[in-house]
Each structure stands twice: as structure tokens, then as C-alpha cells.
Amino acid sequence: MDFPTQIYIDGQLTKGSGRKEVVNPATEELVATVTTAGFNDVERALQAAKNAFLKWAATSIANRQMWMRRLRDEVIAQEDFLRDCVHQEMGKPWAQTHEDWDRLVVSLAFYAEEIARVHDYGFPDRAGTHTHHMTHEPAGVAVAFLAWNFPLLNLAFKIGPAMAAGCPIIIRPSEATPISAYAVGALCAKIGLPDGVVQILCTDGYDVADALTASTIPQVVTLIGSTKTGQHIMRTGATSIKRYSMELGGNAPALVFDDADLDLAADIVTGVKFSNAGQICVSPNRVFVAEPVREAFAEKVVARAESAQVGFDKTADITTGPVIDDRAHRRIKGLIDFAIADGATLLAGGDRPSHLKKGHYIEPTVLDNVTEAMDVYRQETFGPIVSLIPFSDESRLIDMANDCEEGGLTAYLFTQDQARSDHYAARLRYGEIQINGVKYDIDLPHGGIGQSGIGHDCSGLALQDYLVKKRITRALDTSVFGGLNQ
Template sequence: MEFPTQMYIDGTLADGRASRDIINPATETVVATVAVAGAEDADRALNAARDAFAGWAATSVAERQGWMRKLRDEVIAQEDWLRSCIHHEMGKPWAQTEEDWDRLVASLDFYAEEIARVNDEILVDRAGSHSHRVVHEPAGVALAFLAWNFPLLNLAFKIGPAMAAGCPIIIRPSDATPISAYAVGVLCARIGLPKGVVQILATESYAVADALTASTMPQVVTLIGSTRTGQHIMRTGATSIKRYSMELGGNAPVLVFEDADLDLAAEIVTGVKFSNAGQICVSPNRVFVAEAVRQVFEQKVVERARAAQVGFDRNAEITTGPVIDGRAWTRLKGLIDDAVSEGATLLAGGDRPEGQMTGHFLAPTVLTDVTETMQVYRQETFGPIVSIIPFAQEGDLLRMANDCEEGGLTAYVFTRDLARAEACAARLRYGEIQINGVKYDIDLPHGGIGQSGIGHDCSSLALHDYLVKKRITRALDTNSFGGLNP
């Protein structure tokens, strides 16, 4: 299968002055050699987006919807190709690539419909002398930085609302997984999307990425990445006033009380933790378990960890693929070894799967007796490691759950006591509280609190990150004067 290698800038597919080998972390072989952007490419993309803004913003909702649906149809027609790009560039199990692809289809569909629901707001004038309406307009050029863990899903969360709102968007995929994003560029070129509306360019140069952010042309800067990266982008972007929408890091707690459905809790914890090799921003990280059910819960988690199928085979039911690269593997192994040296007990995994010599695979790992001082507790692991923290009394539980330097994205609560669940939800400082289950979809708001981000992905809230409000006031009597003091 031939994989795309070119950037998409100013309506055309383009080679760069430099290139990068993309390595499949499962096989450690080169998938493709792709173009990466230099300073001139970044300037061309910025200028093209700026030049496209007036025309794209002025298009009717119906016209923008038409382009989005053309792109959606191509995404549907090229499902196997797009999913193969993800499968090979990050070693993601084949079945799990469907979510990436599906979210791109869903985003183009949802936001094409959602933009038609954005209406003017009529304000009542207290004196009755003027009419007032608030209208919504495109904010301007958008700049999106994407993480590598869900190459198409992350792109979907940005391209849908930006196109619908009328904002030209420059997408910088991760330099680790640019292939599937470049494939979307091929589809944009194929449908003849107006020049400058979407641009896709990867770069491994910090200087080029910083130049994009520091430019005064983008009005919206959006990111899926770490809290540290978000802080850097905001500092670099301070050359002008910009709007930010960022989904950043998290250190998700799980609260498993003694009355919880332990099979359900174990299934969700391991399902989210071992899928995508645990490289999920909402993945359960610190699992607080009531001492009374601790041994039973641990057994259920260990059984699932040992039953997980690890590997890279499109025709097999693989649970856990590789982590993204050797550096990630070494970091995760270091967290495990540090925890064990500090007194944690290793119940499963902890190293390469037996017999797996090639690829950056880490066996699904279960640690217990984890404490607050351990690095695996303090850091977002972003790997297939379940850390269990037993608790005997609830007094300090919420303090520990909220003790998260990287801010609050998602928290999980398992209990049959609805009043207890709601009390926990009220006090947990996280943007999403999942009670006795887990659900994400394009129409549900996704965002964090504090250091976990600003703004939202998904839902109508994301669309409004790309829209600005304008008040239009008209005097009903030409002799009326409402005053200038706000």
C-alpha cells in the first residue's frame, strides 16, 4: 500500500525542503519518508490562510456544508486507506483505528449540521429606543497542533468546527504520525477545496512551530497535547491577542467504593487503560480502591491484564499495541522500576511481553500499594500501567484524587450509592466525571479544568471557540440618543 508523503499547502500537495522517516513502532521499520515543513513552508501556509479568510468567511452556510460533505464522502470511500495509515504509522491495533476514522466522519457531519443551528440573539432594549442583535462571525485564521495518539480523531476535533465556522485552518500534525493527516490533505486536493481553507504540514523544527504560533495572523490557536506544551504555546503566541482552545494533560483518578460493581469497574479501567497502549488523555491513571474489596478487584484487573493480546496483526484481535517509540518505553519502564523500588507490588507485566523481541511493546502492567510519593502516581503515565492505591477510610480520598499538578480532565466513580456518586462529582475538580461507565461522542463536551486546558473539543461548545460575537444596534427613532457611558 502506498502512503501519502506530501504536505497540503495553498490548495496543492507539496514536497518540503526536508523529509523524515516515519517508523512503525511495532515493527521498527520505515513506513514512509514524508515531507516536513521549513520556515518558507510555514510562511506560505500562513499567507494562504490569511488570503483565504475573507472569501471563506463570506461563503454561505450551505456552501460550507457542501464542501464538508464532499470531504466526508471521500473519507468514507477511503476508509481502508485512512485506517491503514494509522495502523502502520503508530502500530495501533486494526480494530482500534475505526474510532479515529469514525470520528472524522462524525465531525464533518455534526458540525455541518450544528452551524445551521447558530442563530442571531435578540436583546431587549430597556428603554425601548433601540433594537439589538448579536450575530456570530468567524473568528479568523485557526492554527491547530495535534497529538500523535489519535491521528485522525484529533484532526477531526479541529477541522470540523473550523470549516463550519468559516475559519481557514492550518493543521500541524505530530511529526511522529503525520501520514494519516497527509492523507486528509490528499482528499482535500481531490475534491478541489478552495485554496487556503485547510493546510496540513508537519514539522520537527521547534523554530518553525514557534514561528507559526508567534505569527500575528492566527486568531485562534488550538492544541491537543501536554500542559507544558500548552504553556509554551501561550507564551510564544503572546505577540498578539489570540483565542485559545486546549485539551491538555491529565492524571485521571478512579474511585472504586466497596459497593461498586467490581466487574464493571475492572472492565472499564482495563479497557481504557490497555486500549491504544494506554496512550489516552482520559485513561485511568490512579485507581483508588476500598480496602474491603481491594483483593477481589486486583484479581479481576490482573486476569484482564494477562488475557490481553499484545502485538501487531491486522487479522488478529489485538488488545494492546506498542507505545509510540523507544523513549516512551524507557520512560514507562523507569516508572515501573521506581515504584517497585519504593515499595509497590508488581502483580502483572512490568516488561516486554514474553517472546516479543521486536517493537516497543510493554506488557499490560498492574501495580498495587502505590503511594503519593511515587513518580507513577505523580505523573500522567500515558502507557498500559494500572496503579492501584488502596484506601481504608474516605476522609482523605477526595483530597488525594484532586491532588493533580497537571490539572483535571477526567475522573471516574464506581458506586451503587447515587448520593455518594453525586457528592463525589460535586467535589472532584475535573472537567468530566464518569459515573459507573464511560461515554465519549462528537456531541458531548470534552474539556478540562485548570492546567488540563481551556475551551472544548466536541459539541456545540467547540464550534463557538471558532466564532466571535458582534452586537448590532439600531436606533428606532433617528432622534434618539442612548448615551455613550457603558
Template sequence: MDFGYHKLYIDGKLVDSISGKRHSVICPANEEEIAQIAWAGKEDALLALESARRGFDYWSSLSLSKRTEWMTKLRTAILEKEHELRSALVYEMGKTYEGAWEDIEAVINGLEWYPAAMKNMRDEQIPDYENTHTHKMVHQPAGVAVAYLAWNFPLLNVGFKIGPALASGCSLIIKPSALSPLSAYMIGGIMHDIDFPPGVVNILCGPSREVATTMTTSTIPAVLTMIGSTATGQKVIADSTTSIKKLGMELGGNAPFIVFEDADFDKALDLGIALKFGNSGQICVAANRIFVHKSIYQKYLKAYVQRASELKLGHGVDERPDMGPVVTRKDRDRMFELIEDAVSKGAKLEYGGKIPKGMEKGNWIEPSVLSGMTPEMDVFRKETFGPVAALMPFETDDEVLALANDTEFGLASYIFTNDHKRIERFSKDLQFGEIQVNGVKYSIYLPHGGIKNSGIGHDCSHLALDDYLVKKRISVAI
């Protein structure tokens, strides 16, 4: 598959980088080049910042209804290119074609939902107890926003940022990951084709030390928002202190998936598989550490291994696999290292742990299952971010609560039980930004955010608008 050459989108134009450099986009399924993109440098980042500054002046002056018209036009144009965009996701990141719809859906939902959410934002009236003034709090767009995106959901991450940024009145610079920049560049092409107002959105990718550092240290951005690793988030925070900026960050996760003895067994099994091997395990809310009550542990483990062994691996628009490759050879090798570390510390490899036969080319690894996980193992401590499941039995509620919270991360967590007192206790005491009980639901209108080292602020829901708005108090003497 050849997707050709795609240019930077700066100031409403498709342009080559100033240096003329290009970057190859490699398919993780076969290690073949599928596209080239213009490869930005420091000078391109500076141009994008100035463009976004001008774009903010224009966009923030438009009424919400006018901004909504443009967002609706963009949404329509993206839907018309759905197949091309989904295909790009399949080949740049190794997604299944069905799985790629989640990315498209996030973009179109974000462009539709956030104008309505912004319309529902109301000024806050503050009472004056001496009856000398009237007071109100009003919302205004913060300014230029810069978004750094992770590679695992290239367009979903665009949707999480472009919706609230544009609805609020901010201009936006998008820097996709160098591992999966193609679909984001294609969005730039679509915006160019519909004559989207210049400077309101700019899209470029290049070396982080040149592009990201230039934008992060600039005093132009009012907002820095990102989806990525905790280590990257810490660097962005440190580099941002050249001026006071609003920060919104969805960072690493290490989700506990707790199955109690009274759980709906089949549901806990179905979701335990889906949340571990969906998107090849490359999800921040993946079931990272699976804790199962001792009384049903062997039954659950046996069923889990059976289900993992039945997953179909494959790649391509016409294929209908359950799981694709991981994104890079380095990430695949990291899976082997996690397995080796666990086994050396007493775990048992129940299934997988090898390159599938006939799939030596590309970044393939079998869905893998480890039993006997302990806190000393890397699979317990680190975010796996790949198709390696690790299971561990527990006996008491106190024990599993302590194990679940024994992590620096605090994004998602999952519990399966029908005991209402237990649900109440774990909902209160689990140290995670999301507690999902007896099921899983994510949507554009539901807040998505973490605590501890998993982030600041929220993606999705009306709370995401907080990252792009500032509040002003207006007091008028009577």
C-alpha cells in the same frame, strides 16, 4: 508495508517542502520505515499562513449551505478511503485495526455534525429597558486557525478540529505530530483529489522550533488550538503573545478511577481494564490512578491482574490483538522508569514490566500492574500515558476525594457507586472537567474539556464552536 511518499498540502496543492527535506515515518511495532513525508520548514509555514489568510477570505464569504456541501464531499471521500486510512493508523502509531475506526469515526462525525450545530446557532436578542434601541449578538468566524495535534489519535484529533473550524467559517492549518503524520497527510491528498477550495485547509509537519513557533508567533492566526501535553500548551501560550489570539487547548490528564464498595464490580473491572490498556494506555482520559475501597481491594486487584495477563498483544491489519506497542522506544523506557520508581518506593509489581518474549524488535511492553501506589510515586504524580496500571486501597470518602484531587491536572475522572448522596457529593467536589459515573461515554456531541492544567475550552459539542467564533453586538436606535 510501504505507504510511499506524501507531500505537504498548501494552497490546494500537494507540494514538496522548499528545502526538499523528507522525514521518515517509523512503525512502532518493528522500527521499520513505512513512509516518507515532505518535511516543512519556516518558509513553508509562512506560505501556509498566507494561504490560510486568503482561504479565510473565500471560505468565510460562503454560505453555511455551501460550506456544508464541501464538508459532505470531503466526508464521502474519506469514507471511500477508510481501509487505507485505518491501515496507515495501524502502522504509523501501532493501533489495532478495530481501534483505528475511532479515529475515522471522529473525522466523519465532525464533518457531519458541526454544520448542523452551526445551523442551530441563533442570534441572541437583548432587551432594551428604555425602549430606545434593539440589540442582538451575532456570531462570525474568528479568522485563521492553527491546530497542533497529538500523536495518539492522529485522525480523531483532526476530526475534533476540522469539523468546528470549517463549519464556523474559519480556515485551518493542521500540524500533525512528527510521530504519526501519515494519515493527516493522506487527508491532504484526499482534499487535493476532490479539488477542495485552496487555502481553506493546509497540512504540514516539521520541526516545532521552525514550523510551530513560526505560526504561533505570527500575527495572522486568530485562533490557536491544540491537543498535547501541558508543557507544550504552556509554551504555545507564551509564544502566542505577539497578538491577541483565541486559545483552545486539551492538555494532560491524571484521571482518578474510584471504585466504591457498592459498585457494580464487573462493570468497574471491565472499564478499569479498557480505560487503562486501550490504545496501549496512550489516552489523555486513561484511568491513571485506580483507587479501590479497602473491603474489595484484594478481590479487585486479583481480578484486574488476571484480566491484564489475558490481553493479547499483536500488530497488523489482519491481527486482532487487544493491545499494540507504545509509540517510541523512549516512551517504552519511560514505562520501565515509572515501574522502577514505584517499586523502589514500596509498590509491588503484580504483573508485566517486561518486554514480551519474541517482541524484542519494536516498542513492546507487557501490560503491567502495580499495587500499593502512594502519592510519593511518579505513577501517582505524572500522566503515565502507557500500559502501566497503578492501584491503591482507600477507606473513607474524604480520603479518596483528597487523593483524587491531589494533582495539577483536571481532565477526566471516574466513579463507581450506587450511593446517590455520594454521587452528588463527588460530582460537586471532584476538581475535573469531566465526571463519569458508573459508565463511560464520549461522543461528538458531548463536551470534552479540562480545568486546572488540563486545558482551556472544549473539543466536541457545540462548545467547540466557541473557539472559532467571535461575537458582535449590533444596536440599532428605534
């Protein structure tokens, strides 16, 4: 299959100045060699976005909606191809590629409707001498940096609100997974999207990527990635005042109490942890289990780990694919080995599946007796590891769950006691608390606290990251000066 290889700048598909080989982590075989943007390409994209801003910002909502729906229709028509792009560049199991594709469809549809719900408003004047009107306007050019773990989903979370708000957007996909984003660029070119409204380019090195944030042209910089990357982007972006929207790292706790539905808890913990090879920012990394149900819960988690199907067969019901590359594989294997050396008990997995000779695979792994001193506890594992931490005393549980250097994105609670769940939900420092279930959708806010980010993806809150408010005040009697303090 021929995959797209060209960057999309100023309404045109073009070759960049650099080259990048994209390798399937499941087969370790070359998928495509894509072109990448150098400094001149980045400058062209920035100028094109700047030139497009006034026109796109002034375009009627109805016209923006039309373009978004045209792009959505092409995404629907190209479902199999777009999903295959994700399947090949990530090694992601075929069934799991549906979520990537679907989120792009629903994002374009949702934000085309959501922008029409944004209303300007007035507010009273204390002295009655003036009228005041608050309007919403596009913030300016946006630059988006995407993580590789959900190539189309992450793109969807940025392109939808930016297009709807009237902000030209430059999308920089991860160098590990540029193909599906380039495919979206090809669809933008196909429908004749106005020049500069959307641009998609992988950069030829991190210093070239820095040129996007160091420029004074962008007014909005948005990121899905690690906390360390977020800090770096804010430093390089300090050449001017910019708005930031970032979904960053996390080290999600799951609290399984003695009255929990253990099958439900085991299904959710392993479902989120083994899907996408655990490369999910909201995966429950630290699973705190009440001592009375510890053994029963561990058995259920181990049974699910051992029954998980690992591989890259498009016709099979695969649970867990490969991790993204050899570096990730070595890092995750090291976390497992060091934890065992430090006293953790290996209950399942822990190594490469014996039936797979190629690919960066790690078996679904379950560790018991994990402690606070272990790296597997302290770090976001981003791999298919369930770490069980038994507890018999709840006095330190909140402090332990909140002890996360990377900030708070998601926490999970499993209990039948509503008073208990309310107590913990109010005290856990995470942007999302999932109680006896898990739910994500385009209309639900997704964001973290502290080092886990700024702003939100999804819902109308994401749209606000691309809009600025302007107050328009009009004197009712021009012969009367209202005064600065009235």
C-alpha cells in the same frame, strides 16, 4: 503500500523543504519518508490562510456544508487506506483504528449540521430607544497542533468545527504520526477544496512550529497535547491577542467504592488503560480502591491484564499495541521499576512481552500499594499501567484525587450509592465525571479544568471556540442620543 508524503499548502500538494522518517513502533521498520515544512513553507501557509479568510467566511453555510460532505464522502470511500495509515504509523491494533476513522466521518457530518443551529439573536433595550442584535461570525485563521495518539480523531476534532464556522485552518500533525493527516490533505486536494481553507503540514523542527503561533495572522490557536506544550504555545503566541482552545494533560483518578460492581469497574479501567497501549488522555491513572474490595478487585484487574493480547497482527484480536517510540518505552519502564523499588507490588506485567522481540512494547501492568510519593502516581503515565491505591478512610480521598499538578480532565466513580456519587461528583475538580460507565461522542463536550485546558472539543461548545459575537445596535429615533450609560 505507498503512503502520502507531501504537505498540503494553498490547495496544492507539494514537497516541503525538510524530510522526516516515520517508523512503525510495532516493527521498528520504516513506513515512509515524508516532507516537512520549513520557515518559507509556514509563511506561505499563513498568507494563504489569510487570503482565504474573507472568501471562506463569506461563503454561505450551505456551500460550506457541501464541501464538508464532499470531504466526508471521500473519507468514507478511503476507509481501509486511512485506517492503514494509522495502523502503520502508530502500530495501533487494527480494530482500534476504526475509532480514528469514524470520528473524522462523524465530525464532518455533525458540524455541517451543527453550524445551521447557530442562531443570531436580539435582546431588549431598557429605555426602548434602540434595538440590539447579536450575530456570530468566524473568528479568523486557526492553527491546530495535534497529538500523535489519535492521528485522525484529533484532526477530526479540529477540522470539523473550523470548516463549519468559516475559519481557514492550518493543521500541524505530530512529527511522529503525519501520514494519516497528509492523507487527508490529499483528499482535500482531490475534491478541489478552495485554496487555503485547510492546510496540513508537519514542521521541520519545533522552532518552525513556533513560527505558526508567533505570527500575528492566526486568531485561534488550538492544541491537543501536554500541559507543558500548551504553556509553551501561549508564550510564543503572545505577539498578539489570540483565542485558545486546548485539551491538555491529565492524571485521571478512578474511585472504586466497596459497593461497586467490580466486574464493570475492572472492565472499564482495563479497557481504557490497555487500549491504545494506555496512550489516552482520559485513561484512569490512579485507581483508588476501598480496602474491603481491594483483593477481589485486584484479582479481576490482573485477570484482564494477563488475558490481554499484545502485538501487531492485523488478523488477530489485539488488545494492546506498542507505545509510540523507544523514549516512551524507557520512560514507562522506568516508572514501573522505580515504583517497585519504592515499595509498590508488581501483580502483572512490568516488562516487554517475551514473545515479541521487536517493537516498543510494554506488557499490560498492574501495580498495587502505589503511594503518593511515587512518580507513577504523580505523573500522567501514558502507558498500559494500572496503579492501585488502597484506601480505608474516605476523609482524604477527595484531596488525594484532586491532587493533580496537570489539572483535571476526567475522573471515574464506581458506586451504587447515588448520594455518594453526587457528593464526589460535585467535589472532584475535573471537567468530566464518569459514573459507572464511560461515554465519549462527537456531540458530548470534552474539556478539562485548570491545567487540563481551555475550551472544548466535540459538541456545539467546540464550534463556539471558532466564532466571535458582534453586537449591532440601531437607534429607533435618530434625534435622540441614547447616552453611553443608558
